[in-house]
Amino acid sequence: MSSPSIRVESVSKSYGETKAVNNISLTVEKGELYGLIGPDGAGKTTLFRMLTSLLVPDSGKAEVEGFDIVNDYKNLRRILGYMPGRFSLYHDLTVEENLAFFATIFGTTIKDNYDLIRDIYIQIEPFKNRKAGKLSGGMKQKLALSCALIHKPEVLFLDEPTTGVDAVSRKEFWEMLKTLQKKGITIMVSTPYMDEAALCDHVALIQKGNILSIDTPEKIRSQYKFPLMRIRTDNMYILPVDLRSFPGSESAYRFGDSVHFSTKEELQHPGLRNFLESKGHHQIEIEKIEPDIEDCFMAFLRNEKREWRNNRL
Amino acid sequence: MHRFLGFVKKEFFHIFRDGRTMLVLFGIPVVQLLIFGYVVTNEIKDIKIAIFDQSKDEVTIEISNKIISSGYFKLEKNLDNISNIEEIFREGYVKEVIVFEPDFARKFEREGIAAIQILADASDANTANLIVNYTNAIIMDYVKKVNGSNQMPMKIEPEVRMIYNEGMKGVYMFVPGTMALILMLVSAMMTSISIAREKEMGTMEVLLVSPLKPFQIVTGKVIPYVVFAFINAVTIIVIGHFVFGMPIKGSVLFLLAESFLFISMALSLGILISTMAKSQQVAMFISVFVLMLPTLLLSGFIFPIENMPVILQWLSYIMPPKYFIIIIKNIMLKGTGIAFVWKETLILFGMMLFFIAVSVKKFKIRLE
Known part of the structure; x- marks a missing residue:
């Protein structure tokens, strides 16, 4: 049994009154692709900055590859690759100059580590003389990843790498991460996109500095205990409100162009269809679906609120 | 060392590729000197x-x-x-x-x-x-x-002679003043802005996480500006001497050495500003209001310090350009050596050490 790559023990961090990270503990095994999933402002970036030694936790302990994030930050900085949320590239330098610069400050060269980045870099190499500021979001992302990888880090921290990137590039990006994972690099990635969670080995759902759940994506989904359906009608605007007034309703949330509706118990479609027709909806489509991570996330949030309310009573 | 050189190289790229930086570095000094030389003058002519x-x-x-x-x-x-x-x-x-x-x-x-x-x-x-x-x-x-x-009856008449500036030439005032102003601008403002820019773009995070030491990051940022500020100093001396007839009675080498000291002092001040400023705008703001205006108004460049209210006179004692102006006037007009300006030199040196000490203390190896 090898020791874990990242170990976080009851770490907290506040900015004034706001608790950005509240007593979080988690463990990431070597070679894992670990997802930190949560909406904006959940505390993902703060946790990343603590793990990359950029911030000191108020309390708690954390280790990355055996290096304490506070006392051993110098050694830690040598073995980690970090890609901050806003692809920190030099916009006035060309693609190649950016990569060469990051290689130099880590005491290596593009040539030495070309193997590791080849698959990624080859896609942006045709634009190597273009200024980084003139690249598309997807290309910036690939360049930033190449820069974070150029010194062969043992652990890779990617803070919201897919934000502001088109769907095709996002898919490509996750494929790249899978390839990197096969090379033995531990990867911790944060994202606000719940659909990306399914691609991780383990995910931690995080909200307002608290962890809601940590598990494999499959297990998280299997914990979802309500019947779930996707509903579309001609009046999407009022639909969630109407659905919540349905007897035995558990939740109704807008998901893209449809509403995900769950009930406390199994129920018959005609009853629901009649209910919606009586509310004036037409072209009603109801389809039973399997829950995805976002459904689970919402369920966890509701649970939290209920518990919180119960505790208060 | 290789890392460090790579960093300095990157810094030169930034400067050469940004039109505005180039303009501030090379356009403004010459234009300002010419403006002060030809327009802002209290000379009597025609x-x-x-x-x-x-x-x-x-x-x-x-x-x-x-x-x-x-x-x-x-x-x-x-x-x-x-x-x-x-x-x-x-x-x-x-x-x-x-x-x-x-x-x-x-x-x-x-x-x-x-x-x-x-x-x-x-x-x-x-x-x-x-x-x-x-x-x-x-x-x-x-x-x-x-x-x-x-052979009229004896009569006492005071004979006033304006020593060191017989013609009451404005050039003797504005060359040292402009030099102080421009070196302050180039050194302090440009470094503080360039460090603040790394923070703003988020690249500072990556630099901090890299094996580069904070000391290397700061020195790497500063070195290009030392070079450019020094080029500016030489340019101003050359234009002042050959275009406006500013004499250089003392040793040129000593003059350059003192300029170098002043540049280093201004750079350490720039670093100090950048440790406080989170964005380029804040850095710019502090530079203009904390450096430029006092340099113009309180250093004796435009208004004589002796005529100021006492409080402002005290304030002028903490204005670094004041001492630099005294030093270069001494060297250029009187041709004195270190023996006469050691006090001012020491003050500048002390200020530099102070700014560096505070910066080192304030510079963060982390983000907060």
Whole structure:
């Protein structure tokens, strides 16, 4: 049994009154692709900055590859690759100059580590003389990843790498991460996109500095205990409100162009269809679906609120 | 070392690729020097005057010629009627009118006293004062010469000599002042902005996480600006000397060494600012209000420190440019060496150490 790559023990961090990270503990095994999933402002970036030694936790302990994030930050900085949320590239330098610069400050060269980045870099190499500021979001992302990888880090921290990137590039990006994972690099990635969670080995759902759940994506989904359906009608605007007034309703949330509706118990479609027709909806489509991570996330949030309310009573 | 050089190289790329930075680095110093040289000047040159000579004898003509040929004045018009005086002032070109009384030569020779009236347009009070003094001096000079041959009764007359700047030339003031201003601008403002930019772009996070030491990051940022500030210093000295005739009586090497000290001091101040400023705008703001304005107003560059209220005089003691201006004036105009400016040099050096110490203490190896 090898020791874990990242170990976080009851770490907290506040900015004034706001608790950005509240007593979080988690463990990431070597070679894992670990997802930190949560909406904006959940505390993902703060946790990343603590793990990359950029911030000191108020309390708690954390280790990355055996290096304490506070006392051993110098050694830690040598073995980690970090890609901050806003692809920190030099916009006035060309693609190649950016990569060469990051290689130099880590005491290596593009040539030495070309193997590791080849698959990624080859896609942006045709634009190597273009200024980084003139690249598309997807290309910036690939360049930033190449820069974070150029010194062969043992652990890779990617803070919201897919934000502001088109769907095709996002898919490509996750494929790249899978390839990197096969090379033995531990990867911790944060994202606000719940659909990306399914691609991780383990995910931690995080909200307002608290962890809601940590598990494999499959297990998280299997914990979802309500019947779930996707509903579309001609009046999407009022639909969630109407659905919540349905007897035995558990939740109704807008998901893209449809509403995900769950009930406390199994129920018959005609009853629901009649209910919606009586509310004036037409072209009603109801389809039973399997829950995805976002459904689970919402369920966890509701649970939290209920518990919180119960505790208060 | 290789890492460090890579960092410095990147810094040069930033500078050469940004038009605005290049403009601030190379355009502004030259333009500013030329503006101060040609526009903001308190020198008297070719002031337009009119003469109302009611006597037109050999004495008045000689005095008139002496005034006009001095180079300070230019005769615009000979008046023949007293009522023309006001009219010509109203037109605004003529700043001074000299009136000789009738029978001037005869009165001067027989009675030993003759009257000249000098009228000056005091809507610009400083200039009026200056031109009246100049005119006076020229007339007194003439009187003295005449008296000298006549062995007139002894008379004590103060002879004022403006040492080190006999012609009261503005260039002697503005070259050191501009130099202090520009070196401050280039060094302090540009470094603080360039460090703040890394913070703003988020690249500072990656730099901090890299094996580069904070010391290397800061030095790497500063080195290009040391080079450019030094080039500027040399440019200003060269233009000042060859275009505006600023003398360099002391050792050029010593002058450059002192400039280097001042640049280092300004850079450490820039680093200090950047440790406080989170964005480029804040860095710019602090630089302008904490550095530029006091440099202009309190260093003795434009307004003499002796005339300021006591509180501002005290304040001027903590203005680094003040000491630099004193030092380079000493070197350029008096040709003195370290023996006379060691105190000021030491103060600048102390300020530099202080700024570096505070910066090192404030520079964060982390984000907060």
